[in-house]
Amino acid sequence: MRAGVAFRNESKLGPYERALREAGIEPVRIPLDTPPPVESLDGLVLAGGTDINPARYGQQPAPETDQPDDQRDEVETRLLEGALAQGIPVLAICRGMQLFNVVHGGTLIQHLPAGGAHQVKQPDAVAHNVRVARGTRLAAILGEGDHGVNSRHHQAVDRPGRGLIVAAIAPDGVIEALERPGDSFAVAVEWHPEDRIFASAGDRKLFEAFAAALSAAPAARL
Numbered sequence: 001m002r003a004g005v006a007f008r009n010e011s012k013l014g015p016y017e018r019a020l021r022e023a024g025i026e027p028v029r030i031p032l033d034t035p036p037p038v039e040s041l042d043g044l045v046l047a048g049g050t051d052i053n054p055a056r057y058g059q060q061p062a063p064e065t066d067q068p069d070d071q072r073d074e075v076e077t078r079l080l081e082g083a084l085a086q087g088i089p090v091l092a093i094c095r096g097m098q099l100f101n102v103v104h105g106g107t108l109i110q111h112l113p114a115g116g117a118h119q120v121k122q123p124d125a126v127a128h129n130v131r132v133a134r135g136t137r138l139a140a141i142l143g144e145g146d147h148g149v150n151s152r153h154h155q156a157v158d159r160p161g162r163g164l165i166v167a168a169i170a171p172d173g174v175i176e177a178l179e180r181p182g183d184s185f186a187v188a189v190e191w192h193p194e195d196r197i198f199a200s201a202g203d204r205k206l207f208e209a210f211a212a213a214l215s216a217a218p219a220a221r222l
Helices: 014-022 070-086 095-103 137-142 201-221
Strands: 002-007 026-031 043-046 090-093 128-132 145-149 165-169 175-179 186-189
Touching: 002 014, 002 070, 014 026, 014 201, 043 070, 043 095, 043 201, 070 090, 070 095, 090 095, 090 201, 095 175, 095 186, 128 137, 128 175, 137 165, 137 175, 137 186, 137 201, 186 201
Parallel strands: 002 026, 002 043, 043 090, 090 186
Antiparallel strands: 128 145, 128 165, 165 175, 175 186
16 A cells, blocks of 8 residues: 655655554655656645645735745645545645645634644644544544644644534634545544654554555545
8 A cells, every 4th residue: 555745845754654654554755846646646645844825725924824835735736636536545634634624615724822732842742632523534533532632733724625524623622633524534634643653542543544544445446
């Protein structure tokens, strides 16, 4: 099984690749200059990184918003749209969740208050809880109710995109997970599960569920 991970900074790929391999998935690096056709992959991971260009959701940039990486936004948008159209499983993480939402017509909060629970730099530390909603795919994976997660993001989902379900929220109301129902696997989380696969049974289960979806997806697409 092979899952693609697009990247701008190669040095950031290690935790994603390690987590995928622990779940039995071979990571495939996707360079922005020469992305492969999405149908050559069994799954797609949208990783963390810089902020999405606010023009993609109809806003002007806030002072705190990163300079846009339009090439990455465009490449990952095409990959995501292709994966969703073909039923290829998708796991979106942090920036990836934000792009997942924008591609579905949603909007973002461009800056959360500095120094809060969503911006804890230690990768394996529990920053806050999220409450997983009953009846969601995420609840089937992690269990409904409260789960501790790490967190290092200054943007978040504002208005969820068309057809998406809010699967988890933080105590302060920040949306922490989205799902697209009806697909083999289309799950987005705002935290970084790749950093805690050895410390968190729930984060490991998320990658294992992604792997199970990859195993089932090829037959479903025939």
